[in-house]
Amino acid sequence: MALTGIEIYKHLPKTNCKECGQPTCLAFAMKLAQKGIELSKCPHVSPEAAAALEAAAKPPMRLVTIGVGDKKLEVGNETVLFRHEKTFLNPTGIMVRVADNQPAAEVESLVAEVASYSLERVGMELRPNGFAVDNRSHNPSSFAQCVATIRAKSQLPLVLISQDPSALETALEKVGQERPLIYAADSHNSEGVIKLAKKYQCPLAIRAEDGLGQLAELSDLAAKAGVEDIVLDPGTRGFASSLEALTQIRRLALKKNFRPLGYPVITFPGEGAATPEEEVLLAGEHVAKYANIIVLDHFSPGHAYPLLTLRQNIYTDPQKPIQVSPGMYTIGSPRDNSPLLITTNFSLTYFSVAGEVEASGFPSWLLIADTEGLSVLTSWAAGKFDAEKIAKTVKGFNAQDSVRHRKLIIPGAVAVLRGELEDELSGWEIMVGPREAVDIGGFLKRVWAN
Amino acid sequence: MPPVETPVEKWAGKIHEVNLGGDARRLVVGGETTLPFLHFEGAIPHPPAVAVEVQDRPPASWAPELRASWGEAMEDPASWAKKAVEYGADLIVLYLSSAHPDDQNTGPQEAKKTVTRVLSTVDAPLIILGPGIAEKDNEVLVAAAEAAAGRRVALGFCEQKNYRTIIAACMANNHVAVAKTPVEINLAKQLNILICDMGLAPDSILMDPTTGALGYGLEYTYSVMERLRLAGLQGDKMAAMPMFCTVGEEAWRQKEARATEGIPAAWGDIATRALRWEELTAMTLLLAGADVVVLRHPQVVQRIKATIQKLMTKE
Incomplete structure (x- = not known):
């Protein structure tokens, strides 16, 4: 919770010396509250006041980095409880558990599968983030x-899971420079494990078996020992208990500014689920409600794809809707006599139309115009989806080479463009489609049956 | 170090409790005084209900995996509904799809017959949906409302452009309305207000904020539902209707649930992917406040039922 201008003002010298460039100390305080100026601009602030103000200015949930290099994972630093309030910032890290008592060949094939897993969805790469090695x-x-x-096959970030400080240290001797997450300090081993985190300068997970009070105590202990990068495991595993604990941690961190719990959270849905299918559901719960790192016990493409898609959905910035790249899209395997439709590049418009065309059973060509992410009516009203733009899109993406016919289906909401479009696109017949995407199936059945 | 205090929010509002069903089997949805499944904070008197979608004629366009899962039961809506109840359905959503002009263009007589047969076969409460064409909706839903008198069914969809006839049928026969709006909080509230202005009680409305499937607008639905639920709990009675989500229909419409050829290996096997698609859509919307999720695949019905039970159990 950030301080208000008045609260900051109380810590300032109140001399109105203007050396910071502001007319008064109060003006400086107000500017500082809005993060419009740095505290260091005040030459007269006392060290005690500076310490108090800096502590209060810290983010309510720390950003923790696991791993190094371009595949490193950054989690935490979240500022809201609900994505509509602003946005969720750092997508949940998804790690796959590798047990060290598996045969090496099994480890190798699992690591190879996870490390090479990648797919593209609306212009973004979806992939798991690393491995959790379990002793x-x-x-x-x-x-x-x-x-x-694992390291022979992949450089993805690691979580090192062991209760035994000596086992952790043998692993840290190999990869301690790469900022693996050490999991975990608990009430039995905290002294030894905290020492390791200090020695190797690695992020440290702490695990409670007995509620958030114990979790806060352990976290406080680690922080006092000088560990800055902490990750929390409240020890809850089930659907209801983990939702409760994760919600409380997020609320305490953000709304109460409760420092001992102001860190990212790690979960293990496989430990609360009876089957791999249930694990996906519990992982889904954790993506939506407040896990920053999830360790999966099972990995398969048919489970990973929906889960990674959910993460993408939840972490999309609500103020910046995803745009689809303009271009010619194929639905099914269209041929040169298949329908050709055009719409805008607002992702929801694209998905609605593509979904309905897909469901209609008609393989089709779908042309997407660049309307800067606006929907059909909005972009038409803003002059970004007019006859000229549509004609330019048709020509620019060489629609004439995709289809033998010369028929273009436009959204019903811009039916008024028909005449003008037939002038712009000579030789083309402009067909007015339905106003609502849901009616596309019926429309195609009526007009394109043969 | 200060002790950890449980961070409890105080909510002034309560979600309306909507009663469905006849004497033989009643179902109540809604009534929450806290956010989904936060038992430490308030009451969640009724678990979210799992509805199974049944169509009044075999849906030829459904994915093969889905059709195979129901088999011959799909030939007859009453047998289909019966099987759905055996799989654990709390209620049945009966789509009168055959009434669509592009389908068989059936009329009120057929609707009445279907509804009567389904009602006489299963005790489970019913939600009856028209084909989505205003004129036809009004025709078949009025007939359905009369056929279902005494069984307190829900009728939909009431939309801003067409709700009066359906609401009148609800009021005449003591039924519940399903009010559908396009992913927008103010439109949802506005339609609830219009419906209440006609005289239907606020506890006789389910609201459908329009479902976007996983990967296809789920985040919009999710956030609109969270906002509606927060508004309802903060005391806005016109946002405090239980929420209804057509999860199965939307999830199975998408390429991920249908495509078997020419897809990347990273998508995984079709059956696995398709079922997870429906399940994760349901799971996410339950966490946003869904009170009724309408599902399609029998295994998904069972898994989501079991999950809701776990979410309702304090461990």
């Missing part, structure tokens, strides 16, 4: 060996 063998050398096996 199931309870043997330090198997743990280090497993880490080495």
